[in-house]
Amino acid sequence: MRVTGNTRGSGAQRSVSIRDVATAAGVSHQTVSRVINGHPSVRASTRERVEAAIAELGFRRSATAHALASGRTRAVTVLTANTTHYGHAAILQGVEEAARAASFAVGISVLDSDDPRVVRDALDRATDAGGGLILIAYDRPGVRALHLAPEGVPLVAAVETPAAPPAAGSPWVWTDDRTAAREATEHLLALGHRTVHYLAIPSTTDSDGGAQRTAGWREALTRAGAVVPEPVEAGWTPAGGYAAGRRLTEDPAVTAVLCGNDDLAIGMLRALREAGREVPGDVSVAGFDDAPHSAFLTPALTTVRLDFTGVGRACFALLHGLVEQGDPISPHPVATPRLIVRESTGPAPGSR
Amino acid sequence: MRVTGNTRGSGAQRSVSIRDVATAAGVSHQTVSRVINGHPSVRASTRERVEAAIAELGFRRSATAHALASGRTRAVTVLTANTTHYGHAAILQGVEEAARAASFAVGISVLDSDDPRVVRDALDRATDAGGGLILIAYDRPGVRALHLAPEGVPLVAAVETPAAPPAAGSPWVWTDDRTAAREATEHLLALGHRTVHYLAIPSTTDSDGGAQRTAGWREALTRAGAVVPEPVEAGWTPAGGYAAGRRLTEDPAVTAVLCGNDDLAIGMLRALREAGREVPGDVSVAGFDDAPHSAFLTPALTTVRLDFTGVGRACFALLHGLVEQGDPISPHPVATPRLIVRESTGPAPGSR
DNA sequence: GACCCCTGTGTGACCGGTCACAATCCTGGC
DNA sequence: GCCAGGATTGTGACCGGTCACACAGGGGTC
Numbered sequence: 001m002r003v004t005g006n007t008r009g010s011g012a013q014r015s016v017s018i019r020d021v022a023t024a025a026g027v028s029h030q031t032v033s034r035v036i037n038g039h040p041s042v043r044a045s046t047r048e049r050v051e052a053a054i055a056e057l058g059f060r061r062s063a064t065a066h067a068l069a070s071g072r073t074r075a076v077t078v079l080t081a082n083t084t085h086y087g088h089a090a091i092l093q094g095v096e097e098a099a100r101a102a103s104f105a106v107g108i109s110v111l112d113s114d115d116p117r118v119v120r121d122a123l124d125r126a127t128d129a130g131g132g133l134i135l136i137a138y139d140r141p142g143v144r145a146l147h148l149a150p151e152g153v154p155l156v157a158a159v160e161t162p163a164a165p166p167a168a169g170s171p172w173v174w175t176d177d178r179t180a181a182r183e184a185t186e187h188l189l190a191l192g193h194r195t196v197h198y199l200a201i202p203s204t205t206d207s208d209g210g211a212q213r214t215a216g217w218r219e220a221l222t223r224a225g226a227v228v229p230e231p232v233e234a235g236w237t238p239a240g241g242y243a244a245g246r247r248l249t250e251d252p253a254v255t256a257v258l259c260g261n262d263d264l265a266i267g268m269l270r271a272l273r274e275a276g277r278e279v280p281g282d283v284s285v286a287g288f289d290d291a292p293h294s295a296f297l298t299p300a301l302t303t304v305r306l307d308f309t310g311v312g313r314a315c316f317a318l319l320h321g322l323v324e325q326g327d328p329i330s331p332h333p334v335a336t337p338r339l340i341v342r343e344s345t346g347p348a349p350g351s352r
Numbered sequence: 353m354r355v356t357g358n359t360r361g362s363g364a365q366r367s368v369s370i371r372d373v374a375t376a377a378g379v380s381h382q383t384v385s386r387v388i389n390g391h392p393s394v395r396a397s398t399r400e401r402v403e404a405a406i407a408e409l410g411f412r413r414s415a416t417a418h419a420l421a422s423g424r425t426r427a428v429t430v431l432t433a434n435t436t437h438y439g440h441a442a443i444l445q446g447v448e449e450a451a452r453a454a455s456f457a458v459g460i461s462v463l464d465s466d467d468p469r470v471v472r473d474a475l476d477r478a479t480d481a482g483g484g485l486i487l488i489a490y491d492r493p494g495v496r497a498l499h500l501a502p503e504g505v506p507l508v509a510a511v512e513t514p515a516a517p518p519a520a521g522s523p524w525v526w527t528d529d530r531t532a533a534r535e536a537t538e539h540l541l542a543l544g545h546r547t548v549h550y551l552a553i554p555s556t557t558d559s560d561g562g563a564q565r566t567a568g569w570r571e572a573l574t575r576a577g578a579v580v581p582e583p584v585e586a587g588w589t590p591a592g593g594y595a596a597g598r599r600l601t602e603d604p605a606v607t608a609v610l611c612g613n614d615d616l617a618i619g620m621l622r623a624l625r626e627a628g629r630e631v632p633g634d635v636s637v638a639g640f641d642d643a644p645h646s647a648f649l650t651p652a653l654t655t656v657r658l659d660f661t662g663v664g665r666a667c668f669a670l671l672h673g674l675v676e677q678g679d680p681i682s683p684h685p686v687a688t689p690r691l692i693v694r695e696s697t698g699p700a701p702g703s704r
Numbered sequence: 705g706a707c708c709c710c711t712g713t714g715t716g717a718c719c720g721g722t723c724a725c726a727a728t729c730c731t732g733g734c
Numbered sequence: 735g736c737c738a739g740g741a742t743t744g745t746g747a748c749c750g751g752t753c754a755c756a757c758a759g760g761g762g763t764c
Contacts, residue, residue, distance in 0.1 A: 015720085017719085017720050017721080018720070018721065019720080019721095027743075027744090028743065028744045028745075029720090029721085029744090030722085030723095030743075030744060030745080031742085031743060031744080033721070033722065033723095034742090034743085037722090040741095041740090041741050041742055041743090042741095042742070042743085043741085043742065043743090046742080046743085060476070060479075060480060061720085061721075062420070062480075062719085062720055062721065063480045063481060063482065064416055064419045064420045064425065064482055064719085064720080064721085065420055065719070065720035065721035065722090065749095066720080066721055066722080067416045067721090067749095068414070068416045068417055068420050068719090068720080068721070068722090068749050068750070068751085069720075069721040069722040069723080069748080069749055070721075070722055070723090070749085071722090071749075073416065075459075077457075082445075083435065083441045083442075083444050083445045083448070084438060084441040084442055084445055084644075086436060089435045089436040089441050090435075090436055092435050092460075093434075093435045093436055093462070096435070096460060096461070096462050097462075100461075100462070100477075103477070105459055105461075105477065105480075105481050106459060106460055106461075107427075107457055107458060107459045107460070108444075108448060108458055108459070108460055109448070109452075109457075109458075110445070110448050110449075110452070124412070125452070125455070125457065127412075128412060128414075128415045128457075129415060129457050130415070130416055237644055238644055238645040238647070238648040239644070239647075239648070241648075242648055263644070263645055266645045266648045266649070267645075267648050269648070269650065270648040270649070270650065270652075273650050292436075292589055292590055292591070292615070293590040293615055293618045293619075293645075295590070295591075296590040296591070296593075296594055296618045296619050296621070296622040297618070297622075297649070297650075298621065298622065298625050298649075298650055300622075367750085369749085369750050369751075370750070370751065371750080371751095379713075379714090380713065380714045380715075381714090381750090381751085382713075382714060382715080382752085382753095383712085383713060383714080385751070385752065385753095386712090386713085389752090392711095393710085393711055393712055393713090394711095394712070394713085395711085395712060395713090398712080398713085413750085413751075414749085414750055414751065416749090416750080416751085417719095417749070417750035417751035417752090418750080418751055418752080419719095419751090420719050420720070420721085420749090420750080420751070420752090421718080421719055421750075421751040421752040421753080422719085422751075422752055422753090423719075423752090
C-alpha cells in the first residue's frame with residue numbers, strides 16, 4: 001500500500017461566532033441565539049435580518065460551545081463488542097439513521113473484551129463524550145458493561161429477551177427472540193425430527209436471565225416431550241460454527257440443528273458437507289438473523305429474521321425521550337421476528 | 353444490585369472541575385491544568401497532592417471544555433456509505449482500534465446516497481463534530497463526499513487505487529487492489545480459461561481514476577491476449593450479484609467470473625447453481641475481500657484477502673499526524689492483498 | 705551583591721455558546 | 735391619558751477548560 005500527500009495547506013480560518021453575526025445584523029448576541037434556537041418572541045423583521053447575516057457569514061453553531069454552555073450534548077455513543085457482525089452493524093445503522101433524523105451525532109466505542117478494566121475504560125470514554133449511551137448487550141462484554149455502567153448517565157440497552165419483566169426504569173429494547181427460537185424449533189419438530197440440537201452463541205446468562213434463545217428452544221422441546229440435548233456453545237463466527245459443528249456431525253442421531261446466528265449456520269453447513277451429510281436430506285439446519293446473504297447460500301438458509309435496524313431506531317428513540325425532557329419511557333415497536341423457511345430445513349430422514 | 357469500585361454513593365450530577373480539584377489540593381486551577389497535561393515544571397510534591405485530589409474527587413477532564421478552549425478536538429468522524437458491508441465495517445473497526453489507542457473518540461456519519469445535498473449535509477454534521485474526517489471513498493457517495501469536502505478540515509480518505517499518483521496534499525490510503533485484481537485474473541487464466549468475466553461493484557470512475565479493480569482485471573486479460581468482455585455492474589449485495597449472475601449464466605461461453613466482492617460472489621454462486629452449472633466444474637468464481645464466512649461457503653470461495661482493518665488503522669494514523677502538529681505524513685504499512693485459492697476456482701472445462 | 709535565567713506557581717482573559725434577569729417598546733383596558 | 739403586562743431585546747455572568755503573561759525564589763556568573 002502507499003500513502004501520499006503532505007499537510008493540506010491553509011486553514012485555521014477563525015470560525016464565525018454568534019457575536020460576529022450579531023454585529024453584522026446590528027443586534028445583540030443573545031438575539032442571534034434566540035433566532036438559531038427558534039425562540040418565538042423575536043420580531044419577524046429582526047429574525048430575517050439575523051438569518052441573512054447567518055447565511056452571508058456562513059455561520060454554524062459550534063456544537064462544542066453549545067454542549068459546554070447548555071450541558072446538553074446532542075450526541076449518543078454506541079457501545080458494542082464488534083462492528084463487523086451483521087446484527088451489531090445493523091443496529092448501529094439503525095441508531096445512526098434515527099440519530100441523523102434528530103440531528104444527533106453518533107459515536108462508537110468498542111468493547112474489546114469483557115475484562116472489567118477494559119469495559120470500564122470504554123464506558124468512561126463513552127461518558128466523556130457527553131450525551132447518552134446505547135449499549136448493545138447481546139454478548140458478554142455488553143452485559144458486563146450494563147452492570148458496570150455508571151448511574152446518572154442516560155443509557156438504553158439492546159438486550160436479549162429478559163426472563164422476567166425488567167425493573168421499571170430500565171430502558172431496554174429487545175425483539176422477542178425467545179418466541180422466535182421456540183417457533184424455529186417447532187418448525188423443525190413439525191418436520192418430524194425427534195429433537196433439535198442447538199449450536200449456541202456464547203451465553204450471557206446471568207442474574208438478568210439472558211440466553212433466551214436457548215430458553216425458547218428448550219421450551220419448544222419440552223412442550224413436545226422431546227429429549228433436550230446439551231446446547232453446544234460455538235461462539236459467533238463461521239469458524240466457531242464449523243468447529244462445533246464437526247463434533248455434532250459425528251453423532252448420527254443429529255438430524256436437526258438450530259444455530260444461534262447465521263454465521264454459525266454457515267459453519268455448520270460446511271461441517272455437514274465435509275462429513276458427507278446432505279442438507280436438508282440428512283440434517284436440517286436453521287439460523288438466526290437473516291443476514292443479507294443467507295438467502296443465497298446453498299442451500300438457502302431457513303432462518304429467523306430479526307429487525308436489527310428497528311432495534312437500533314428504537315434504542316435511539318428511547319434515549320432521545322430520556323434526554324430531551326423526562327418523557328416517560330414509552331415502549332417502541334420493533335418488528336416481530338419472523339421465521340423464513342427456505343431450503344436448509346426439510347422432513348426428518350425417516351419420516352417421509 | 354451491587355456497587356463496585358470506590359465511588360461513594362453520591363449521584364453523579366455536578367461534575368467536578370479543575371477549580372474544585374485546585375481548592376482541594378490548595379493550588380491554583382492552572383496548576384491542576386498543568387498536572388493533567390503532564391507539564392514538566394511542577395514540583396513533584398505538588399503533583400502528588402493534585403493527583404491525590406483528582407483521585408479523591410473522581411475528577412475527569414471535560415472533553416467538551418477542553419475542545420472549546422484548546423480548539424483541538426480529540427475525535428475523528430468516519431464517513432461511510434454503509435456500516436453493514438464487511439469491508440466498510442472492518443475499516444471502521446480498524447479506525448476505532450487505532451483511535452482508542454490514541455484516546456480519540458470516533459464518530460460515524462453515514463452517507464445515504466450520493467445526492468449532493470445529502471452528502472453535503474453529512475459532511476457538515478461531521479465537520480460540526482470537530483476533529484478530523486475519515487472518508488471511506490470506495491463508492492459513489494464516498495467519492496462525491498471527497499469532492500465536496502470543505503478545505504481546511506483535516507481529512508484522510510480510503511480510496512481505490514488511484515490511476516495516477518495522486519496530487520500532493522491528498523492524504524489517501526489504499527491497498528493495491530489493482531494488482532490484486534490482476535493476480536486473481538491471472539490465476540483464472542492460468543487454469544486454462546479463455547477469458548474471465550467481471551461482475552463489478554458500482555464504478556466510481558471519475559476524474560480521479562477509480563475502478564482500479566476493473567483496470568487490473570482488464571490489464572491481465574489484455575496482457576494474455578484474451579478477449580475483454582463487457583464488465584457487468586452488479587451493485588454491492590448478494591441480491592445484486594444474483595441478478596447480474598443470472599444474466600451471465602445464460603451465456604455458455606462464460607467459464608470464469610471474477611466478482612467485485614464476496615457478497616456478489618455469493619449471489620453469483622447461487623445463480624450458477626440454479627442454472628445447474630457446477631462450480632468449479634463448469635464455471636470458476638473468485639471474489640474479493642475474504643469476508644469471514646467466505647472460507648466456509650460451498651464451495652469455499654477463492655478470493656483476495658484485503659487488509660481492511662489495516663486500512664482503517666492507517667487512515668487514523670495519517671489523520672493523527674495531520675492533526676497533532678504537522679508531522680510529515682508518513683506512510684503506514686497495510687498488508688498487501690493476497691489471493692487465497694480455495695474451492696471455487698478450477699481448471700477450465702475443456703482444458704483437462 | 706547585582707543580574708540573569710530557570711523553575712514553579714498564580715492571575716485573569718478567552719473559547720462560543722446559554723442562562724437569568726433587567727430594560728425598553730407597544731398595545732389594550734379603563 | 736395613564737398604566738399594567740406581554741413582547742422584544744440587551745447585559746453580563748458562567749460552563750470548564752487553555753492560554754499568555756506576571757511574579758516569587760533559587761542558583762550561577764562575574
